Amino acid sequence: MAEKILSITCPLCGRKYDKPVKELFEGADMICPLCGVKLNLHGHMWQDIQNEIAALGGATEHGSAR
Numbered sequence: 001m002a003e004k005i006l007s008i009t010c011p012l013c014g015r016k017y018d019k020p021v022k023e024l025f026e027g028a029d030m031i032c033p034l035c036g037v038k039l040n041l042h043g044h045m046w047q048d049i050q051n052e053i054a055a056l057g058g059a060t061e062h063g064s065a066r
C-alpha cells in the first residue's frame, strides 16, 4: 500500500522535508535533516501536524482524540 508522506516545515530553518505519516505521533522526536534541530511533536505543533495529516485525505489510524 502507498505510504503517506507529509511535508514538515522546520521551525528553525524554515525549509521543508518529507516525513512518513506513520512516524508522526504525539511525543515523537524528529530531527530536521537540513539543519539538525531536534523537535518534539507536542502541543500546537502536534495539532498542526494532525490537521495536515487530515488534509492529506484519509482517516488516521489514531482516530479522533476527542
Ligand SMILES: [Zn+2]
Pocket (backbone or CB within 6 Å): 010, 011, 012, 013, 014, 015, 032, 033, 034, 035, 036, 037
Ligand atoms: Zn531545519
